[in-house]
Amino acid sequence: MKNLLSNRIQNVPESFIRRILKVSTQSDVISFAGGLPSSDLFPVQGLQDACNKVLEDNPTQTLQYANSEGDDELRAWIAKRYKEKQGLDISVDNILITNGSQQALDLLGKVLLNEGDSIAIENPGYLGAIQSFSLYQPKMHTVAIDDNGLNVEQLTQVLADYKPKLLYTVPNFQNPTGISYSQENREAVAGVVSQFDTLLIQDDPYGELRFSGAQKSNFYELLPEQTLLLGSFSKVVVPSFRLGWIVAPDWLMKPLVIAKQAADLHTNYFSQQVIFQYLKDNALDDHIEKIIQFYGKQKQVMMDAIKQYFPADVTIAESEGGMFLWVALSKEMSAMALFDKAIKEKVAFVPGKPFYVGDETEENTLRLSYVTVNEEKIIEGIKRLGRCINQG
Amino acid sequence: MKNLLSNRIQNVPESFIRRILKVSTQSDVISFAGGLPSSDLFPVQGLQDACNKVLEDNPTQTLQYANSEGDDELRAWIAKRYKEKQGLDISVDNILITNGSQQALDLLGKVLLNEGDSIAIENPGYLGAIQSFSLYQPKMHTVAIDDNGLNVEQLTQVLADYKPKLLYTVPNFQNPTGISYSQENREAVAGVVSQFDTLLIQDDPYGELRFSGAQKSNFYELLPEQTLLLGSFSKVVVPSFRLGWIVAPDWLMKPLVIAKQAADLHTNYFSQQVIFQYLKDNALDDHIEKIIQFYGKQKQVMMDAIKQYFPADVTIAESEGGMFLWVALSKEMSAMALFDKAIKEKVAFVPGKPFYVGDETEENTLRLSYVTVNEEKIIEGIKRLGRCINQG
Numbered sequence: 001m002k003n004l005l006s007n008r009i010q011n012v013p014e015s016f017i018r019r020i021l022k023v024s025t026q027s028d029v030i031s032f033a034g035g036l037p038s039s040d041l042f043p044v045q046g047l048q049d050a051c052n053k054v055l056e057d058n059p060t061q062t063l064q065y066a067n068s069e070g071d072d073e074l075r076a077w078i079a080k081r082y083k084e085k086q087g088l089d090i091s092v093d094n095i096l097i098t099n100g101s102q103q104a105l106d107l108l109g110k111v112l113l114n115e116g117d118s119i120a121i122e123n124p125g126y127l128g129a130i131q132s133f134s135l136y137q138p139k140m141h142t143v144a145i146d147d148n149g150l151n152v153e154q155l156t157q158v159l160a161d162y163k164p165k166l167l168y169t170v171p172n173f174q175n176p177t178g179i180s181y182s183q184e185n186r187e188a189v190a191g192v193v194s195q196f197d198t199l200l201i202q203d204d205p206y207g208e209l210r211f212s213g214a215q216k217s218n219f220y221e222l223l224p225e226q227t228l229l230l231g232s233f234s235k236v237v238v239p240s241f242r243l244g245w246i247v248a249p250d251w252l253m254k255p256l257v258i259a260k261q262a263a264d265l266h267t268n269y270f271s272q273q274v275i276f277q278y279l280k281d282n283a284l285d286d287h288i289e290k291i292i293q294f295y296g297k298q299k300q301v302m303m304d305a306i307k308q309y310f311p312a313d314v315t316i317a318e319s320e321g322g323m324f325l326w327v328a329l330s331k332e333m334s335a336m337a338l339f340d341k342a343i344k345e346k347v348a349f350v351p352g353k354p355f356y357v358g359d360e361t362e363e364n365t366l367r368l369s370y371v372t373v374n375e376e377k378i379i380e381g382i383k384r385l386g387r388c389i390n391q392g
Numbered sequence: 393m394k395n396l397l398s399n400r401i402q403n404v405p406e407s408f409i410r411r412i413l414k415v416s417t418q419s420d421v422i423s424f425a426g427g428l429p430s431s432d433l434f435p436v437q438g439l440q441d442a443c444n445k446v447l448e449d450n451p452t453q454t455l456q457y458a459n460s461e462g463d464d465e466l467r468a469w470i471a472k473r474y475k476e477k478q479g480l481d482i483s484v485d486n487i488l489i490t491n492g493s494q495q496a497l498d499l500l501g502k503v504l505l506n507e508g509d510s511i512a513i514e515n516p517g518y519l520g521a522i523q524s525f526s527l528y529q530p531k532m533h534t535v536a537i538d539d540n541g542l543n544v545e546q547l548t549q550v551l552a553d554y555k556p557k558l559l560y561t562v563p564n565f566q567n568p569t570g571i572s573y574s575q576e577n578r579e580a581v582a583g584v585v586s587q588f589d590t591l592l593i594q595d596d597p598y599g600e601l602r603f604s605g606a607q608k609s610n611f612y613e614l615l616p617e618q619t620l621l622l623g624s625f626s627k628v629v630v631p632s633f634r635l636g637w638i639v640a641p642d643w644l645m646k647p648l649v650i651a652k653q654a655a656d657l658h659t660n661y662f663s664q665q666v667i668f669q670y671l672k673d674n675a676l677d678d679h680i681e682k683i684i685q686f687y688g689k690q691k692q693v694m695m696d697a698i699k700q701y702f703p704a705d706v707t708i709a710e711s712e713g714g715m716f717l718w719v720a721l722s723k724e725m726s727a728m729a730l731f732d733k734a735i736k737e738k739v740a741f742v743p744g745k746p747f748y749v750g751d752e753t754e755e756n757t758l759r760l761s762y763v764t765v766n767e768e769k770i771i772e773g774i775k776r777l778g779r780c781i782n783q784g
Contacts, residue, residue: 001589001618002643004557006528009503009647012654039452047455051443060431063439065631099491099656106655110527111401115507132654135502136398165396197393226393239457240661251394255401262404262524263498264491268660269632 008115008135016354023343030381032368033348035175035323037235038298040374041291043282047238050277054270066269068261070097070245074276078231078245085208086218090229094247096256097267101205101230101244105132107263108166108201108228108246111255113138118162120198122150124355124365126175129168129203142357143167145177147318149185152192159196167193167200171219172207173322176355176367180320183216190222203230206322208288211296213320225249233275235323236288241271295323295371298378302370305379309386325368326352329389335366341388347381400507400527408746415735422773424760425740427567427715429627430690432766433683435674439630442669446662458661460653462489462637466668470623470637477600478610482621486639488648489659493597493622493636497524499655500558500593500620500638503647505530510554512590514542516747516757518567521560521595534749535559537566539710541573544580551588559585559592563611564599565714568747568759572712575608582614595622598714600680603688605712617641625667627715628680633663687715687763690770694762697771701778717760718744721781727758733780739773 020033054062069075075095082088098104105128113119113136121130123142130140141158144151149171158164169189171181181189193200202219220227229247248256260266302325306314310327317326329335335351342348352365370378412425446454461467467487474480490496497520505511505528513522515534522532533550536543541563550556561581563573573581585592594611612619621639640648652658694717698706702719709718721727727743734740744757762770 001591001641004504004589004591005647006502006504006506006509008506009651012650034457036457039456042451042455044447044451044455048444048447051447052440055436055440055443059434059436063434063436063630063632064431065426065428065626099660102654103656110398112396112398114398114400117398128654128657131650135651135654197396199393199396234457238455238662240455242656242658242660249393255397258404258523259401259527262494262520262527263655264495264634265520266634268491268634268663270630271660271663 008137011137012131012134020339020348020350023348029343029346029348030373030377030384031348032370032372032381033350034372035369036372037239038294038371041294042238043278043287046278046282047274050274050281053281054273054277058273062270062273064269066266068257068266070095070267071269071272071276074272075245077276077279086215086221088218088220090220090247094249094253096246096248096253096260097272098244098246098260099264099267100234100242101203101232101246102128102132103263104230104244104246105129106135107256107259109133109136110259111252112165112199118164119166119168120155120158120162120164121168121357122170122174123357123360124176124352125168125357126170126203127354130357133168140357142360144360145174145179147179149179149181150189152185152188155189156192159192159198163196164198167198168203169200169219170203171216172204173209173319173324176324176350176352177317177326178319178322178324179317179326180213180216186217186219186222190219193226194223199226199228201228201230205232205235208236209292209295209323210321211292211299220247236284236291237275237278241268241275243267243271243275298370298375299325301375302368302378302382305382309383310389323369323371325370327366327368328362329364329366331364333364333389335364338366338388341391342385345384345388347384349385400529403529404523404526412731412740412742415740421735421738421740422765422769422776423740424762424764424773425742426764427761428764429631430686430763433686434630435670435679438670438674439666442666442673445669445673446665450665454662454665456661458658460649460658462487462659463661463664463668466664467637469668469671478607478613480610480612482612482639486641486645488638488640488645488652489664490636490638490652491656491659492626492634493595493624493638494520494524495655496622496636496638497521499648499651501525501528502651503644504557504591510556511558511560512547512550512554512556513560513749514562514566515749515752516568516744517560517749518562518595519746522749525560532749534752536752537569537571539571541571541577542581544577544584547581548584551584551590555588556590559590560595561592561611562595563608564596565601565711565716568716568742568744569709569718570711570714570716571709571718572608578609578611578614582611585618586615591618591620593620593622597624597627600628601684601687601715602713603684603691612639628676628683629667629670633660633667635659635663635667690762690767691717693767694760694770694774697774701775702781715761715763717762719758719760720754721756721758723756725756725781727756730758730780733783734777737776737780739776741777
């Protein structure tokens with residue numbers, strides 16, 4: 001019966017990450033591989049209090065079917081936060097609650113992409129987005145990123161040559177590289193995109209996790225008509241609830257809501273109410289400040305350990321926040337080969353290769369997460385990794 | 393920018409149901425329209441206890457990212473229940489947890505359907521399935537149902553002529569008609585389907601809500617290699633958690649897991665753990681027995697009221713359980729016209745028309761849910777509806 005499978009599913013790249021994560025979750029492995037937030041920081045008591053409160057105050061509505069757009073109070077909270085933190089005027093009517101921001105990618109693919117349509121993505125870029133879009137069988141065109149942001153010349157060329165419907169970006173603390181687009185780069189990118197019928201996706205799961213440096217413009221400010229914002233509670237409150245959202249213009253909201261309804265009727269409504277209650281009863285800013293202090297310290301510990309244990313010619317991409325370091329070994333080294341060695345030493349990471357689309361791979365790169373394991377393990381893991389690198 | 397929309401989203405039928413449900417949720421309307429379980433029956437205390445237990449016993453894992461397949465213990469519970477209740481041998485490895493069974497439909501469409509592929513569906517049939525599949529742009533072929541089940545002659549013809557990849561069925565207490573396929577009909581259907589490369593979907597959200605009559609064979613028993621089972625906790629425990637599942641053969645599981653991962657990484661893991669804890673600490677059979685008693689009584693109240701207030705030539709499809717009555721008015725009447733009149737009298741229902749695909753509509757039919765409002769309102773609502781019908 002295997003011949004019943006659709007073309008689209010046969011085209012999806014095998015997720016190398018899945019294999020890595022499987023190895024990495026063995027309990028004796030020190031893993032820098034996954035993007036798992038530190039579980040020491042989950043606001044357990046706050047969430048438990050919120051569960052009890054919504055089930056005591058309003059059990060029948062909390063447990064019943066709900067609307068596809070998402071909880072109105074939660075959407076209003078999100079709109080208000082955009083205003084307070086970034087000065088953006090976003091209407092509740094333009095916010096759709098999704099099962100994590102991953103689902104926002106799927107819904108956008110669904111309502112926008114025909115087979116063979118062009119899209120543009122960062123190179124290297126977020127694997128989840130690549131995988132999600134690939135199910136809609138677009139032609140993917142890559143735009144290189146460096147410490148400053150997107151390569152504007154390449155972007156201009158791609159937009160002019162292929163007229164992509166979507167440009168996917170993670171301008172703050174990008175996955176996998178950790179870099180942020182500079183203010184000048186954002187303005188230049190917005191200027192170029194404004195000349196085309198292209199929608200720019202600003203995926204922003206880590207935006208609030210800034211350790212240093214100044215906040216830059218949201219693309220919504222620079223390019224309001226063409227920007228779609230994706231957001232998520234996974235990195236700042238709790239991942240397992242799968243709560244994210246998309247901000248989209250009026251003309252796109254109705255199709256997105258239809259697609260959402262067809263996909264799963266609506267997002268878990270109990271969890272929407274619990275997180276709204278949590279946000280009402282707790283100061284999110286204080287919680288985020290705690291995360292920032294914690295992750296910032298762990299990042300520094302990892303940087304120091306790399307300096308001590310890795311060869312001197314190793315470079316790390318400039319990063320002001322988020323969860324990842326992007327490391328480049330000396331040119332002749334292969335991070336894939338290093339992975340096989342490291343896993344024998346019970347250390348895991350993600351080689352750079354799977355984050356690249358097409359042939360322009362930099363095989364000597366790797367991504368290290370500094371948020372999942374504690375300081376002691378960070379030092380021990382980097383020490384082991386350094387040993388593997390030095391063995392050549 | 394509207395020209396950026398995909399073909400598939402422009403092809404989705406406007407959901408008439410959405411409009412109806414919007415009108416129906418006005419608080420002064422007596423609604424027989426939605427398929428909302430009675431909120432009086434939600435096991436609030438049991439779920440609250442379960443929330444507290446999982447957050448106290450295992451907070452870090454409960455709140456962290458989880459695997460795409462779903463919680464292993466919950467999957468094992470589902471496998472065990474299939475064995476106990478229906479004698480089916482199903483491996484944990486063949487169960488994927490989804491965001492309600494609606495997501496199972498979307499994932500199946502995604503991994504199986506190319507544009508233009510044929511699928512076969514019941515007529516009248518479940519709108520959510522029709523909407524979900526329509527996003528994958530298949531050719532839909534209908535097979536009529538009557539009190540006995542699928543029209544086997546028509547089914548044979550459709551399978552022979554169009555070789556559909558999927559046959560979508562709700563053999564127990566079908567939505568919208570409430571009918572169940574007879575044992576003979578199931579055997580005949582399985583016999584026909586076995587001759588083709590067609591997968592039969594048994595969607596079974598109401599299967600446990602049997603008020604009378606004997607359980608019939610699950611298609612998995614009759615046609616194990618070609619049957620996909622969909623299940624849901626929405627109608628027997630809680631809808632807002634959005635927890636359903638799909639049972640699929642080995643060759644289909646890997647593609648489904650990839651599609652699930654691309655769609656939203658995984659289903660809300662906190663809710664999976666809470667419902668598993670609830671199922672561990674409470675007797676689901678006792679809870680279901682309570683639902684059956686309650687719904688069975690309300691069904692009888694509605695039948696009696698119809699007898700009293702509707703014209704004598706009205707017929708009701710034979711039903712042994714579930715949530716709906718399927719009413720046929722005298723041939724010349726239009727349920728759509730009746731809807732407009734009824735809504736002025738503050739009563740809502742769903743006309744039969746939107747449940748039909750293609751031209752073979754029976755305009756005189758309507759669906760009444762007897763599970764959402766209480767007995768007093770059922771009687772008052774049917775009285776008002778009767779008045780509207782009698783006005784012609």
